[in-house]
Structures are given as structure tokens and as C-alpha cells.
Amino acid sequence: MPFADELISRHTAQNLTRAIRAAAPDADLTALRAAARQIDPLPLRQRADLLRDALLADLPGDYAALAGSVRAARDRAPHFTGWLIWPVTGAVATRAVQQGDAASFDDAMELLASLTGRLSSEFAIRTLLRHDLDRALATIVGDWTESADADIRRLASEGTRPYLPWSVRVPQILASPGVTVPVLDALYRDESEYVRRSVANHLNDLSRDHPELVVATARRWLDYPDATTQRLVRHGLRTLVKRGHPGALELLGFPPAVLDVEGPRLDRDVVPFGGSVRFTASIRNAGDAPTRLAIDYIVHHRKANGGRTGKTFKLTTRTLAPGERVEVTREHSFKPITTRRYYPGPHAISVQVNGVESDRAEFELAAPDTP
Structure with a gap:
């Protein structure tokens, strides 16, 4: 499997050049050919931006000219699909905003929708949302959420996410709590799991800043x-x-x-770097009615500055009768991973049951090569 950056590669740039040449045989594609040689050192989004800007340079003129070439490539080039679509849709949205008129904006919305099945237009739509959020949402809620095409319905939800990965933020969405909720209301019962998954991720994005709105929704x-x-x-x-x-x-x-929580108890006080620690906790229902429990645990990692940050991990769910007790155990690894850097020093583990955190059990993560 390629690294994320490699999803848009020199090969992608070459395929894009061939597709545009088939659609616009008289165009001088100097910028696209140069971009193919410059792409390797760049991270993914910068690769998309490089090809977007090269496409805009190689196809000068107004929005209608660019849109015509893109539609020709869509209709004529069989390899006009996959990750090369990201810079293409980015160019369409950029040129429409530069043009500045409503007709170009609306046509760009239609063109992005037509391309989203080849690779999601979710990144490019952000440019149009930033330019005129109300006009874009009118199309998204009025047309896209009702589309027969699941790719377009997903684009309605995914493209308007507050914190869409790899994308630019849309300040107007972040500053307007609930502005995208009508999109989600239209799609939460969608027949497609693909669409519903996007709705759930969008809702989770909203919870970062507006938890009460999310719970109410x-x-x-x-x-x-x-x-x-x-x-x-x-x-x-x-x-x-x-x-x-x-x-x-x-x-x-x-x-x-109403609970009695004992622990967590650790099997060691010092954890070797790259090793693991096992903990056990006992939880008793001290109330007079059965209760359903969401049991998680939190690892309080040491940060580079000596402070701590907690990360919550799922453990289990249980229903306990009055007086019933359950014992939970888990081994947590500190094996190096690409998504987290571990810093030697004081750490802790706690258990969280229905949102209430237990006392913390302290331990030391040893430095690398420490016996």
C-alpha cells in the first residue's frame, strides 16, 4: 500500500497531462510537464495544489474555457479518474471563484458533482463554500441531498465537514454553529452505508466545538x-x-x-521502552437497580514539555445487577508507532466508567536502552 503522499505521484501528473492533451490538443502543457518533475519531495496536499496551479497556467482564459476542456477530458479520456481528479476539481473551483459571477459558480457546482464519482470532489468544494457559503448550501441541501447518485449525496455531507482531513477549513462553517445540520438531517436515514458513515463523521466533527448541539441533533x-x-x-x-x-x-x-471502583492495579511500576503494562480494575454496582456501563481507560502520556495528555481507549460495555461486580484487565503496549511519540518519564493509567474517571495508577516509562 502506498504512503498517503504517493497517492498523487509523478505517474498521476503524467496521466493528467495525457488526459488534458486529448481534450485540448493545441494547449501548451509546459507547466504540467514541469510539475511532474517537481512533485516527489512534496506532501500530498501540496502535490494536489502544484498540479492545480499547473493546470490553470496551461489552460488560461475564462471559466467557460477551462470547464469545456475538463468536460472534454471527462468524456474522452478513459484514464481521467482517480487521484488526478483532485487537482482538476481544484482548478475548476479556483477559476470559478476568480471569474466571480453566479453562472460560473453554479456551473462549477454542477461540474464538481459530475466528477465526484471518479474521486470525491470534497476537497475542491471547500473553495466554493469559502466564497459563497449560502449559495453553495442552497444547491447542496436543495439538490445534492436528493440526488439519485450516492456519491453526490456523500459529497453533500463530506464536503461540508468542519474538520475534513487534508482539506482547508471553511471559516464560515466554523463560525456558524448548526449551519450544516440541515444537510445531515436530510441524509441520516440514507439508504447507503457510505453516505451514513459520512454523516456520522460529520456529526463527530461538530462535537469538537458544539457538543450540546450534537447531542440535541x-x-x-x-x-x-x-x-x-x-x-x-x-x-x-x-x-x-x-x-x-x-x-x-x-x-x-x-x-x-453509583459504583465502587477499585484500581486500576498495575503489574509493574517501570515499563521498559517499547514494552507493555498490564492493569486490572474491579467495578461493582453499588446502586439498587441494574445499570449499563461504558468502560474505557485513559493513558496519561508524558509530553515533551513534561506535562501530560490523556488518550482514551475503549475497553468494554457491561450491564451489572445491583451488587454485581466485574473485573476488567488489559495489556497496553508502548511499542513505537508512527502516529505517536513516547517520552520517557512519569505516566499514568485510569479507568473511566460512564464518563467518571477513577484514581490514576502511576508508572514510569523507561528511556530507550535502559536495562
């Missing part, structure tokens, strides 16, 4: 559910559950509980 959906709504809501509230948000937990059936 999820509660409305659960008042009128179908067979897939509970699962979608559970996925959309995952960050709030990890944070121990009481409203999200209660909505998913994990109410406040």
Missing part, C-alpha cells in the same frame, strides 16, 4: 429512527463518549451510576 434523530440510526448516532458521538460527556452517554443508554 442526535436526540431528534433517535426520536424518529430507522434500523440504522442507533449505529450512526453511536459512531457520531464517539468522541463525546471518550470525553465522558454525560448527555451523550445517557443518550446511548449509559446513565449516571
Whole structure:
């Protein structure tokens, strides 16, 4: 499997050049050919931007001329698909905004929708959202969410996510709580799992800044559910559950509980660098009614500056009768991984049950090569 940066490669640039040559045989594609030689050292989004700018340079003129060439490539070039579509849709959106008129904007929305099945137009749509959010949302809510094409319905949700990975932010969305909720309301019961997954991820994005809005939205959906709504809501509230948000937990059936928690108890006080630590905790329902529990654990990692940051990991869910006790255990590895850097020194582990954190068990992560 290629690294993310390699998704847009020199080969991608060469395929794009061939596709544009087939659509615009008289165009001088000097910038695209040069971009193919410059692409290797760049990260993924910069690669997309490089090819976007090269395409704009090689196809000068107004928006209509560029859109005509793109449609010709779409209709004539069989290899006009895959990751080369990202810079193409980026060029379409950029030229439409530069043109500045409503007709070009609306045509760009239509063209991006027609291309999204070849590779999602979710990154390019951000340019149009930043330029005129209200006009874009009118098309997205009025047309795209009702499309017969699942790729276009997903684009409606994915392209408007507040924190879409690899994309530029849309300040107007971040500054307007709830502005994208009508998109999600139209799609949360979509027939396609592909679309519903995007809705859940969008809801999870919103929870970063607006947890109460997200819980209220999820509660409305659960008042009128179908067979897939509970699962979608559970996925959309995952960050709030990890944070121990009481409203999200209660909505998913994990109410406040009266508990006795013993532990966690660790099997060692010093963990070798790259090694692991095993912990055990005991949880008893001290209330007078059965209670459903979401049991997680938090590793409090040491940071470079000596402070700590907690990361929550799922453990299990259980229902306990009054007086019933459950013992949970887990081995947590500190084997080096690409997504986290470990710093030797004081760490801790705690257990979180229905959003309430236990006492912390302290341990030391040894430095590399320490016996």
C-alpha cells in the first residue's frame, strides 16, 4: 500500500497531462510537464495544489474555457479518474471563484458533482463554500441531498465537514454553529452505508466545538429512527463518549451510576521502552437497580514539555445487577508507532466508567536502552 503522499505521484501528473492533451490538443502543457518533475519531495496536499496551479497556467482564459476542456477530458479520456481528479476539481473551483459571477459558480457546482464519482470532489468544494457559503448550501441541501447518485449525496455531507482531513477549513462553517445540520438531517436515514458513515463523521466533527448541539441533533434523530440510526448516532458521538460527556452517554443508554471502583492495579511500576503494562480494575454496582456501563481507560502520556495528555481507549460495555461486580484487565503496549511519540518519564493509567474517571495508577516509562 502506498504512503498517503504517493497517492498523487509523478505517474498521476503524467496521466493528467495525457488526459488534458486529448481534450485540448493545441494547449501548451509546459507547466504540467514541469510539475511532474517537481512533485516527489512534496506532501500530498501540496502535490494536489502544484498540479492545480499547473493546470490553470496551461489552460488560461475564462471559466467557460477551462470547464469545456475538463468536460472534454471527462468524456474522452478513459484514464481521467482517480487521484488526478483532485487537482482538476481544484482548478475548476479556483477559476470559478476568480471569474466571480453566479453562472460560473453554479456551473462549477454542477461540474464538481459530475466528477465526484471518479474521486470525491470534497476537497475542491471547500473553495466554493469559502466564497459563497449560502449559495453553495442552497444547491447542496436543495439538490445534492436528493440526488439519485450516492456519491453526490456523500459529497453533500463530506464536503461540508468542519474538520475534513487534508482539506482547508471553511471559516464560515466554523463560525456558524448548526449551519450544516440541515444537510445531515436530510441524509441520516440514507439508504447507503457510505453516505451514513459520512454523516456520522460529520456529526463527530461538530462535537469538537458544539457538543450540546450534537447531542440535541442526535436526540431528534433517535426520536424518529430507522434500523440504522442507533449505529450512526453511536459512531457520531464517539468522541463525546471518550470525553465522558454525560448527555451523550445517557443518550446511548449509559446513565449516571453509583459504583465502587477499585484500581486500576498495575503489574509493574517501570515499563521498559517499547514494552507493555498490564492493569486490572474491579467495578461493582453499588446502586439498587441494574445499570449499563461504558468502560474505557485513559493513558496519561508524558509530553515533551513534561506535562501530560490523556488518550482514551475503549475497553468494554457491561450491564451489572445491583451488587454485581466485574473485573476488567488489559495489556497496553508502548511499542513505537508512527502516529505517536513516547517520552520517557512519569505516566499514568485510569479507568473511566460512564464518563467518571477513577484514581490514576502511576508508572514510569523507561528511556530507550535502559536495562
